[in-house]
Amino acid sequence: MSDRLPGFSTLAVHAGAQPDPTTGARATPIYQTTSFVFNDADHAASLFGLQAFGNIYTRIGNPTNAVLEERVAALEGGTAALAVASGHAAQVVVLQQLLQPGDEFIAARKLYGGSINQFSHAFKSFGWNVVWADPDDIASFERAVTPRTKAIFIESIANPAGSITDIEAISTVARKAGVPLIVDNTLASPYLIRPIDHGADIVVHSLTKFLGGHGNSLGGIIVDAGTFDWSTGGKYPMLSEPRPEYHGIRLQETFGNFAFAIACRVLGLRDLGPALSPFNAFMILTGIETLPLRMQKHCDNAKAVAEFLAGHPAVAAVNYAGLASDKYNQLARKYAPRGAGAVFTFSLKGGYDAGVNLVSKLQLFSHLANVGDTRSLVIHPASTTHSQLDDAAKTKSGAGPDVVRLSIGIEDKEDLIADLEQALSA
Numbered sequence: 083m084s085d086r087l088p089g090f091s092t093l094a095v096h097a098g099a100q101p102d103p104t105t106g107a108r109a110t111p112i113y114q115t116t117s118f119v120f121n122d123a124d125h126a127a128s129l130f131g132l133q134a135f136g137n138i139y140t141r142i143g144n145p146t147n148a149v150l151e152e153r154v155a156a157l158e159g160g161t162a163a164l165a166v167a168s169g170h171a172a173q174v175v176v177l178q179q180l181l182q183p184g185d186e187f188i189a190a191r192k193l194y195g196g197s198i199n200q201f202s203h204a205f206k207s208f209g210w211n212v213v214w215a216d217p218d219d220i221a222s223f224e225r226a227v228t229p230r231t232k233a234i235f236i237e238s239i240a241n242p243a244g245s246i247t248d249i250e251a252i253s254t255v256a257r258k259a260g261v262p263l264i265v266d267n268t269l270a271s272p273y274l275i276r277p278i279d280h281g282a283d284i285v286v287h288s289l290t291k292f293l294g295g296h297g298n299s300l301g302g303i304i305v306d307a308g309t310f311d312w313s314t315g316g317k318y319p320m321l322s323e324p325r326p327e328y329h330g331i332r333l334q335e336t337f338g339n340f341a342f343a344i345a346c347r348v349l350g351l352r353d354l355g356p357a358l359s360p361f362n363a364f365m366i367l368t369g370i371e372t373l374p375l376r377m378q379k380h381c382d383n384a385k386a387v388a389e390f391l392a393g394h395p396a397v398a399a400v401n402y403a404g405l406a407s408d409k410y411n412q413l414a415r416k417y418a419p420r421g422a423g424a425v426f427t428f429s430l431k432g433g434y435d436a437g438v439n440l441v442s443k444l445q446l447f448s449h450l451a452n453v454g455d456t457r458s459l460v461i462h463p464a465s466t467t468h469s470q471l472d473d474a475a476k477t478k479s480g481a482g483p484d485v486v487r488l489s490i491g492i493e494d495k496e497d498l499i500a501d502l503e504q505a506l507s508a
């Protein structure tokens with residue numbers, strides 16, 4: 083072997099995986115088992131006491147899931163990762179390690195609609211208070227910091243309009259405030275943006291989208307950058323204080339630069355329970371093997387479709403950061419030079435009715451609530467994913483009544499453009 087570090091495409095195929103030591107199976111087997119036999123009583127006790135790593139029970143860890151965790155950690159440049167049942171589960175598990183009741187976290191206003199809902203309502207019942215800031219106005223993050231702030235949460239490429247977030251500028255705010263920066267990297271995937279390279283301390287994903295990539299399996303993952311010092315000022319007691327459930331060990335002291343991933347596993351996943359099925363881990367791993375190929379095609383197709391729409395007389399505006407005229411194009415060139423992703427919005431001169439009409443006339447595009455599928459998808463956010471917001475909040479989050487969102491697949495771009503052409507002229 084040479085001392086060359088493997089490149090991204092090599093990691094996407096190989097990271098974390100070995101031929102199965104017992105059978106020689108080359109693809110990662112699905113270890114469809116709830117539990118694992120201990121060698122002896124001492125081995126069992128050391129696993130339960132966190133003195134040894136190993137398999138106990140699939141709610142806490144599973145060998146198929148472990149390959150997925152190692153692979154995504156490698157692709158993102160983190161120290162460790164934890165796979166969970168969905169993107170939303172990842173968000174709950176991350177914040178549970180950071181916030182006590184009455185604490186606050188700052189979140190970008192432009193987010194996946196489900197995250198806006200989760201933060202505003204479900205998290206409120208845990209006593210976790212979200213404070214919204216505007217990702218286009220970095221000072222709004224600074225103004226939102228209080229002594230109770232425990233984290234900042236942003237999306238790298240933000241739903242629904244595919245806008246690009248200035249991760250480095252917001253990481254500077256986080257650093258000054260002494261809190262970790264959490265980046266939801268779902269729409270970019272590590273092929274387009276690696277947030278840890280730009281100052282993120284924690285990366286979360288909905289694996290359901292581009293990483294799995296085939297619209298067939300839910301999953302989520304948390305990546306620990308290993309960059310944050312959890313011991314400062316007793317602000318993060320889950321990590322810095324003795325844990326009664328593990329004979330009084332302190333996670334940061336014991337696990338160092340992957341303590342956060344361990345906390346998510348042994349305090350979050352173990353006790354809250356949103357474990358990923360090994361079958362889904364297998365499907366998602368298979369998807370990740372082709373991530374670089376798919377993502378490039380997604381981006382190239384999206385750019386061609388955006389250019390077509392921008393030149394169409396029925397279209398009022400196209401929001402795609404990959405267009406030279408777009409207000410996020412500078413940031414796209416800096417953060418996502420290979421392509422500005424495949425999820426974007428546009429608005430029609432005919433407003434709400436024209437949007438609804440277009441969605442009903444499209445044939446190749448599927449009308450559904452997902453993104454990051456091999457298939458091209460369309461949705462009208464104002465009446466679906468963002469319908470829980472009032473009109474002002476819809477517009478602020480990029481989901482006004484005239485807006486249509488596309489997630490461009492990996493079909494032939496000529497066919498996608500022809501479908502849009504017929505639907506726009508119908």
Ligand SMILES: *Cc1c(COP(=O)(O)O)cnc(C)c1O
Nearest residue numbers: 168169170194266268288290301
């Ligand atoms: C889909 C999505 C989520 C939630 O993930 P699930 O797997 O559906 O729970 C979170 N963030 C973004 C950006 C998403 O697109």
